[in-house]
Every structure is written in structure tokens, then in C-alpha cells.
Amino acid sequence: xxxxxxxxxxxxxxxxxxxxxxxxxxxxxxxxxxxxxxxxxxxxxxxxxxxxxxxxxxxxxxxxxxxxxxxxxxxxxxxxxxxxxxxxxxxxxxxxxxxxxxxxxxxxxxxxxxxxxxxxxxxxxxxxxxxxxxxxxxxxxxxxxxxxxxxxxxxxxxxxxxxxxxxxxxxxxxxxxxxxxxxxxxxxxxxxxxxxxxxxxxxxxxxxxxxxxxxxxxxxxxxxxxxxxxxxxxxxxxxxxxxxxxxxxxxxxxxxxxxxxxxxxxxxxxxxxxxxxxxxxxxxxxxxxxxxxxxxxxxxxxxxxxxxxxxxxxxxxxxxxxxxxxxxxxxxxxxxxxxxxxxxxxxxxxxxxxxxxxxxxxxxxxxxxxxxxxxxxxxxxxxxxxxxxxxxxxxxxxxxxxxxxxxxxxxxxxxxxxxxxxxxxxxxxxxxxxxxxxxxxxxxxxxxxxxxxxxxxxxxxxxxxxxxxxxxxxxxxxxxxxxxxxxxxxxxxxxxxxxxxxxxxxxxxxxxxxxxxxxxxxxxxxxxxxxxxxxxxxxxxxxxxxxxxxxxxxxxxxxxxxxxxxxxxxxxxxxxxxxxxxxxxxxxxxxxxxxxxxxxxxxxxxxxxxxxxxxxxxxxxxxxxxxxxxxxxxxxxxxxxxxxxxxxxxxxxxxxxxxxxxxxxxxxxxxxxxxxxxxxxxxxxxxxxxxxxxxxx
Numbered sequence: 209x210x211x212x213x214x215x216x217x218x219x220x221x222x223x224x225x226x227x228x229x230x231x232x233x234x235x236x237x238x239x240x241x242x243x244x245x246x247x248x249x250x251x252x253x254x255x256x257x258x259x260x261x262x263x264x265x266x267x268x269x270x271x272x273x274x275x276x277x278x279x280x281x282x283x284x285x286x287x288x289x290x291x292x293x294x295x296x297x298x299x300x301x302x303x304x305x306x307x308x309x310x311x312x313x314x315x316x317x318x319x320x321x322x323x324x325x326x327x328x329x330x331x332x333x334x335x336x337x338x339x340x341x342x343x344x345x346x347x348x349x350x351x352x353x354x355x356x357x358x359x360x361x362x363x364x365x366x367x368x369x370x371x372x373x374x375x376x377x378x379x380x381x382x383x384x385x386x387x388x389x390x391x392x393x394x395x396x397x398x399x400x401x402x403x404x405x406x407x408x409x410x411x412x413x414x415x416x417x418x419x420x421x422x423x424x425x426x427x428x429x430x431x432x433x434x435x436x437x438x439x440x441x442x443x444x445x446x447x448x449x450x451x452x453x454x455x456x457x458x459x460x461x462x463x464x465x466x467x468x469x470x471x472x473x474x475x476x477x478x479x480x481x482x483x484x485x486x487x488x489x490x491x492x493x494x495x496x497x498x499x500x501x502x503x504x505x506x507x508x509x510x511x512x513x514x515x516x517x518x519x520x521x522x523x524x525x526x527x528x529x530x531x532x533x534x535x536x537x538x539x540x541x542x543x544x545x546x547x548x549x550x551x552x553x554x555x556x557x558x559x560x561x562x563x564x565x566x567x568x569x570x571x572x573x574x575x576x577x578x579x580x581x582x583x584x585x586x587x588x589x590x591x592x593x594x595x596x597x598x599x600x601x602x603x604x605x606x607x608x609x610x611x612x613x614x615x616x617x618x619x620x621x622x623x624x625x626x627x628x629x630x631x632x633x634x635x636x637x638x639x640x641x642x643x644x645x646x647x648x649x650x651x652x653x654x655x656x657x658x659x660x661x662x663x664x665x666x667x668x669x670x671x672x673x674x675x676x677x678x679x680x681x682x683x684x685x686x687x688x689x690x691x692x693x694x695x696x697x698x699x700x701x702x703x704x705x706x707x708x709x710x711x712x713x714x715x716x717x718x719x720x721x722x723x724x725x726x727x728x729x730x731x732x733x734x735x736x737x738x739x740x741x742x743x744x745x746x747x748x749x750x751x752x753x754x755x756x757x758x759x760x761x762x763x764x765x766x767x768x769x770x771x772x773x774x775x776x777x778x779x780x781x782x783x784x785x786x787x788x789x790x791x792x793x794x795x796x797x798x799x800x801x802x803x804x805x806x807x808x809x810x811x812x813x814x815x816x817x818x819x820x821x822x823x824x825x826x827x828x829x830x831x832x833x834x835x836x837x838x839x840x841x842x843x844x845x846x847x848x849x850x851x852x853x854x855x856x857x858x859x860x861x862x863x864x865x866x867x868x869x870x871x872x873x874x875x876x877x878x879x880x881x882x883x884x885x886x887x888x889x890x891x892x893x894x895x896x897x898x899x900x901x902x903x904x905x
Contacts, residue, residue, distance in 0.1 A: 209389030214381050217364055217374050220298060220322060224311065225369060227319040228291050246273050289317045293366045295324050296779035299336045300360035301345075307359065312336055314776050327778035328815070336361060337785060337820035341377045363782050365775055375783075445469075451730055452477045456485065456669070457693040461729045463701060463715060465760040466746065466880030467737025470699040471849065474671045475506065477697055479513040481669060490517040492668040496686060497522055498677045500831030502849040506673070508835065523682055527643035530657060530665075534650060535576055539627055541637035553605060553613040554587070554641035555679035557721045558596035563645070563681075565592055567652040574654035582649045583642070584621045588614055644682045651688045666691040674849055675700035680721040687722065703750055704848065704877050735880075737851050739766030742886045746879035748901040750872050769879075771888045771902040777809075777859075780889050781816035784856065788839055791854070792823045800839045801852040803878045805864035807843060813858060814841045844878040855882035861892030872897050 210218075249269055290313075297312030312327040327333050331349045339345045341361040347354055365373035374381045380394040451473050454460055460477070464470040478495070482488040495510075495518055497503050507520045519526075532540060553559070566586040572578040586592070590610070597605050605613065623636035650657060656664035667689050672678060675698045683698075690696060702714065715729050733756075735743045740762040747759045774780040784802070791798055802817075804810045807829075814827040817839070824838025831846050840852075857878045865871040875897055879886055888898055 210391055211379070211381055211389075211393075213362075213376055213378050214371070214374050214391050217298065217362065218371055220309070220311075221364075221366060221369075221371050224294055224319060224322050224324070225291070227322065228289060228294065228317070231317075231319065242273055242276050245269075249273065289313060289315055289324060292368050293775040296363060296365070296774070296776045297327065297333075297336055297782060298360065298362040298364060299332075299358065301335065301356050302359050303354065303356035310336075312778060312782075314778060327776075327781070328812075334819055337782065337816070363779055365779070367775060445734065447732055447734070448473050448476075451732075452480050456481045456488075456695050458695065459724060460697045461715070461719070461724075462697065462699040462732065463729045464699070464732030465701060465735050465743075465756075466704060466877070467735040467743075467851070468732035468760070469736060470701065470732060471502075471506070471673050473732070474673055474697045474699045475509055475513060475515075478510070478518060478669065478671060479515050481695075482515055485668075487668055488518075489515050490668075491519050492666075493518040494526070494667050494670045494686075494689075495520045496526065496670065496672045496678075497849070498674040499846065499848060501828075501833045501846060502673065502831075504831070504833065505835065505850060523678060523686075524640055524643070527647060527682070527685070528640075531643040531646050533660070534657070535580065535646060537628060538580075539624065539636050539638060541635070542640045543637045546639045546641070547612070547616060549605065549609045550613045550616045550639060551641055553593075553597060553610070553617075554639060554645060555681065556597045556605070557680045557717070559645070560648075560680055560684060560721060562586060562589070562592045562596045563649055564652060567649070572653065576650075579646060579649045579653050580624075582653060583646055584624070586649070587617045587645070588621065590614065641679075644679070644685055647685045648681055648688075651685065657689060665689050668693070669695040669697075671697040671699070673699050674704070676702050676704065676718075677848075680718060684722055703753060703755060704873060704880075734761040734763065736763055737883055738762060738880055739764055739884065741766055741768050742879060742882050745769040745886065745901050746876050749875045749879060749897045751897060751900070753869055753872055767885045769886045769888065769902065771860075771890065771894060771898060773894070774889065774891050777812060777891055778816065780858075780891060781813060781820065784813075784889075785817055785820035785822055788817070788822050789820075795853075797837045798854060799835075799837055799852045800854045800856070801847055801850075801881055802839065802841045802856045802858055803844045803847055803881065804841070804858040805844065805860075805874075809859055809864075810841050810843055817841070844874050847881050848877055850881060851883055852881055853883050854885050854887075855879070856887045856889060858889055859891060860888045860895050860898045861890045862895050863892050865895035865897070867896040871895065 249266055252266060294317075295311035295313035299310040299312065301308045301310065309322050310332055311322055311324045312330075312333055313324045314326060314328075315324070316326045316330060317324045325332060327336075331347075334347060334349070335345050335358065338347075339358045339361070341358050344357050345355065360376070362374060362376040364371060364375075370383075372383050381391050382394055383390060384392040448469050451460065451462060454477070462470050462473055464473075474495075478488060478493060482493075495506055497506060497520070500522060503520055503522050503525075510516070510518055510520065528542070531538070563582075563586055566589060567582060570582070570585070572581070593610065593614075594607075598607070598610060620636065620638065620642075623634050624638070626634045627636050647657060656666075659665040668691060670686055670690060672683065672686065675683065677700075687694075687696065719729075738746065740759075743762050744759045747754055747756075772780070772783065774783070788800065791800070802810075802813060804813060810827065814825065817825050822839055824836070826834060826838060826840045828840045828842035828846060833840060833842075833847075833850065844857075855878065857875070860875060865875055875895065888894075888902070890898070894902075
């Protein structure tokens, strides 16, 4: 009753288990002899009888033995095979009339008849990832040309020394005590990516918005005819359209669920305003975004809307440029490993009050030197800082945390002072957060920031996207650069808040800190990006952090969100490689994002899929997305604000996503990048938020 392919894999597992029990694992080389030799050399050198002419040779021996000992102690120890899950791949090759069995695992153990090799570095594993069952291969492996046929290529799931699943071209089989023989067949068609190319990118039918162009009467408000916006404007819903066409002066605050069109509204609003007032389409309008990826995306979208002169910057680019211009003698380097406690202090909402109070209490000249002194002194003024930023976690810094942050700032202060005094022995770097502090102190001490021509820096309109990941100080600096019309658009979603150091807690508190109490927050409630299945799953991940009782409204349905569990990352890579290869053949224009919790896992999966020769595979670092069809591997945070046809959340495990507010928001952000279909994978125990939503996984 057991399928033959399963029976064969059971026999292989039994043989491997027996051989592992019969053979000893490799051990690390002993350092005892090296230590003994070093002790002998030390005694010889110190006994007072060694001739001077011999000491040089003995010292050389000492150095050589010490280097050997250091290498032994720092080298990676061989990892023993996990006997509960020794391998995940089974490859059978026929070369020169003989069959070779090769098993793929996460460490190498050359067992008789069934050698286990490390999928990450063993050259022979290229055959497993590049060829399918029945295909002929020809590869240069370890300097030798090898050719043959892949007669079997299978992935297996083994847990607690028990075979749980076999996947092969002949079929997929899972252990099931209720099935005849204890095994059941799984429908292969149910496990695939598909159905999203082109149609996934359209939230409405092509002609569904023809009655909602600019210039039509919507909600009884007369609009002028539009001559510039492309057809995408016809897809705007009434809520979006009403926000876009608000009067140009004053504040517009937009809150919206993921995929509801916050960025679309902000950018179309600029295009709409520019039609009535050409000055808007110039460097007098500034669009600030949180990441390089979103900057590149917006820079492509605005020209498509007929807008070509607007500045699109990340805040750090913009603030860094003005800081270097106003303080040319300051070091230009920015620290890339600032302690989190220091970032929390320098981005804390309470620091707005601290800076203002310090400037009032300490009169001084309106000069760059005085501003630098304000920066150095205000951030070390414990009496002002404690009531403003102290308090209980997570928002406050307790005495110990505040002390560590003050110590860090004191070292920065001393280094900068020495640098400005001309000390060649120091090479300081400022923290990235210092740019906003220096610019805000300039505004408080000297007034309006000056432009390059010496006149006040004034913007006709400022749009800030993903505003929840900006600190109040950063936003206040930008608001201080508005002209008399105070025209600004703030768009964001607190449920997608991932920059925990920024101190954003709620819209009400955020606006209060900026002096904007009573400003109405306009809410977009329909998610056009995600299917109902993805939106419901993503909302559930938030748990108690959800701001709305009901899931967001959606316009379409799609495949269910699925969780796939593996015993090793290599098995997950093999599974994804097959799925992505099928997808590339069926939908060559599809965009896919593999979103991981860390740069290390991104690199691991990119290397693995690269070995599988996955087409159009790209490793994205520092937000350098191409926005082209293909597969992009990066961390969850880097994809914030973007969207893809298909998304795979890699290793959504409890280890990488513990049950904390920050982890729940990260998972939510990753899930809501998917337009059509979402998969979740886990080698470790799935994260609690994922288990809550996919209890059957």
C-alpha cells in the first residue's frame, strides 16, 4: 500500500540512520601538542642558559606555534549531522553505467554508499539545483569533467528520524496515519505561484473609471478639465479624488491602510496643484521619503504624471546636504553603527522641547559657532533631558539608558572639538540623527534656514510619505521651511511603523508635538493592492495593534496565504527554485520579492537560488531595486512602501520574529507588499502571529 517512491526513501533513511550510528563524527584537531610545545619553548627561553645566538630561532618557533594555536582556536569546528533530520535532498546520478547516490544536508558526512554533502558549498550540489530529473548534465566539478543523467531528484522532510514528506516528479506524498499505508498523495497543482501577471497590477477594469476623470462633477463639487494626467487618474476612487483636489494651502494629513493609495494621493495631489500653479512643478516643491527605494520609485512616477521639476529626496540626503553647507568645517562622515539608545535619545519627541528650552535659557549670537555650542551643550544637559525623555520604557529612557547616551554624546562632543581645533589624530563622525538637531537648532537660534543664494529657504509645497517613520524633530525642521501658505501633505500608517527609535506612538500625540492639535486625519480604508486573503492575514498579524476592528475593504479575492515548513534552509531554497522556475515560464513579466528578516539570510538565499540558476535573480542592498520583472531578495524593511506581484516571507520564525509590537509590524509590512499571492516559509518554529493566522500550517 506504500508508494514505491516512498518505500525507497524509507530504505535510504534506514540505511543512513544505521551508518550514522556506526561511524564517529569528525573531531577538531587537538591543540594539546601545540600547547605542550609552547610551554617547552617558554621554559627554554626563560631558563637563563639559552645562548643569544639561539634565541632568534626559538622566538621564530614560538611565533609559528602560537599562530597554529590561534588558528586552531578560531577555526570553525566541524558540525555534526543532525541525526533527527540528517538531509533534505536525494540525488541519484548515472555516470558511466553506474549509479551514484548523493544526499544534501547542512553539513558534510561522507557515509558509505550514501554520502551527505553540505548544500552550500559542495560542488556536486550544482547538479541538484541546475538540473531536473531525467535531464543530462555536464559539469566541471573539482577540476574534473563529469557527465551523466539525473535519474532521481527528490526533496524529503525528515523530523525526529521519521520521514514525513517526499516530493518528486512522480508525485508528492505526505505521511498520514488515516490514509491507506500511512501515506497520502498531494495535488501538485495546489502548490504553485500563478495567476498574477499584469492583472494583479490593475485594481479596476480598464474602463471602470472613465466617469471619474479630473474635470467631472464628483460629490457635487465642480472640477476643472484635466489635460495632463495619464489614464491612471481614471482609477482613483472618490475618497482619493477628494483628497487630491483639496485647496493647495494648509495641512493635509492622510492615514491609510497598506495599499490604500496614500503615496498615489500625495503624488497626484502635486500633479493637480501644478496644473493650477506651475510654480509647484519646480524645486520649490519637495517630496521627502524614508528610503532610497521609495525615492527611486517616486522619481519614476512623477514624470509620468507630467511633473518634472520637483525634488525627491530621502530626509537624510536632504538634511545632510544642508548641514554640510551650513557647517562646512564639521566632519562629513556619518556613523553607521550608532547605538540604539543614542538614536532613541536624538529622535525622541521630547527633544523638541529640550532644544527650545535650552535656546531660551542661554541667549547667544545667531552664528554657526553658537549653534554648534547649543548642540554640544543641550544634548548633555541632564537636568533638561530627564523630565523630557526619561521615564519608563518603551518610550522613555531610564537613568541607566540616558547615562549611556550622554556618555556617547560627550565622546562625540570632545572628538568634534578636537577636530575643529585642528587635531590631526582624531577622525570623528557625527551620528546621522545629528543633522536634524543642528538644523532645528539653527532655526531656533538664527531663524529661517538660508538657501544657497542667501535668501530664506522656502518651499511652496512639501509632501512627506511614510511620515510615521520620521521623528517629530525631522518633520518640524521641514515645516519650518514652508512659505506663508503652509502647504504640506503628510501621509502614513502607524500600523507600518518600523523605525522604533523615532518615538511615533499615535497621530494625536505626533500632531500635538508639531503644534497641529485639532487637525483632521483623513483615512483611506480600501486596500487596492492586496487581495482579501492577504489583507485579512496581514491585519491579523497585528493582533492588538490593529487600529480598525474590521479588516480593510478590498476589491478582489485570490489564492489563500500558505505556510511552508522545512527542516533546513537548503530544502526551502530547492522548493522555491522549482516554484520560481515554473513561474518564470508562465509569467515572464511577474515581479517577485523574497523578504527575509536579516541581511545574512538574504545573502544565504540569494547564493542558493543563484546556484539554482533562477532567472533574473537580484540581491537588493541599500534599497537599490530595479522595478523590473524578476526575483529580488532583500530584507523586509527595505521593501517598505513598494509592491510586488508575489511575495515570499522567508523564515517567519519565532527566533527572527518574536511576539513583540515591532515584529508584528515588520511581518505586517512584509505581507502587505504582495499584490496577488503570499507565501510564508519557516525552518524554525513559526512566529506566534503567523501561527495564530495559519493554525493549520
